[in-house]
Amino acid sequence: MEEQKKKPxxxxxxxxxxxxTFQKLGLGCLAAAGAGAAAFGYEYLSPNVLYEPSPIANAxxxxxxxxxSVTTLAEAGVYLIHGPQGFYALSATCTHLGxxxxxxxxxxxxxxxxxxSKFNTDGIKIAGPAPKPLxxxxxxxxxxxxxxxxxxxxxxxxxxxxV
Ligand code: FES
Numbered sequence: 001m002e003e004q005k006k007k008p009x010x011x012x013x014x015x016x017x018x019x020x021t022f023q024k025l026g027l028g029c030l031a032a033a034g035a036g037a038a039a040f041g042y043e044y045l046s047p048n049v050l051y052e053p054s055p056i057a058n059a060x061x062x063x064x065x066x067x068x069s070v071t072t073l074a075e076a077g078v079y080l081i082h083g084p085q086g087f088y089a090l091s092a093t094c095t096h097l098g099x100x101x102x103x104x105x106x107x108x109x110x111x112x113x114x115x116x117s118k119f120n121t122d123g124i125k126i127a128g129p130a131p132k133p134l135x136x137x138x139x140x141x142x143x144x145x146x147x148x149x150x151x152x153x154x155x156x157x158x159x160x161x162x163v
Contacts, residue, residue, distance in 0.1 A: 055152035062087065062147050062163040070121060072103050078137060078149050079103060079110065081121055086160030089139045089149045090123045095132040110134065122157065133157070 057076035065071055065082040072092065073080055077100065079090045090110070092101050099114035109126065110119040117128030124133045138153035139161045147163075 055150055057149045057151060058142075059147040059149060061145060062141070065147075070103050070105070073149065076149060076151055078151060079121075079134075080139075080147065080149065083121070083160065085158075086162040087139055087147060088160050089137040090119075090121075090134045091137055091151065091154075092134075094130055095125075095134065096128070096130040101134070 057073055057078060059065075059071075059073060059080050062082075065080065065087070067082050067084065069082045071080045071082075072078075073089075077092045079092055081088055081090065092110075093099075094101050094112040094114065094117055096112065096115055096117050099112050101110045101112045101117075101119070104111045108121070110121070110123075112118070112128065112130065115129050117130035118126045119130070119134050120126055122133070123136060135154040136157050136159060138150040138155050140148050141161070141163060142148050147161075
């Protein structure tokens with residue numbers, strides 16, 4: 001009778017068995033699924049917030065604006081006007097289709113380049129298709145003495161800030 005040859009143990013030979021291969025493959029799949037679930041969970045629990053720029057503009061000290069001046073705060077889209085009755089701010093956005101208007105100092109008016117609307121320094125329309133005057137915006141002085149404009153807060157016309 002022939003002696004049957006015994007197969008040597010895998011551990012003894014350093015080979016990887018089929019069982020070990022499938023165990024490692026299963027653990028890898030579990031780890032990948034766990035990482036994916038953690039990523040989706042984090043995304044789900046994170047607040048879905050849009051960080052927009054503040055609507056409040058700091059125009060600096062009032063004494064830099066001489067009486068009678070019209071200053072364009074371009075970044076805020078605002079005209080800061082120092083009239084005889086005090087400070088006030090007008091939105092620079094045309095009430096027709098929302099184009100950015102421009103101060104035409106030589107004419108003393110605010111003009112829209114898109115369709116020709118024109119406004120006086122009170123924001124009243126004097127020409128063109130704009131259906132409404134330019135909105136007046138909230139203006140105040142903060143604790144440091146700076147002029148502040150809130151571009152998101154409109155106020156009634158003729159509300160002047162005396163400084
Ligand atoms: S958007 Fe200003 S006139 Fe049309």
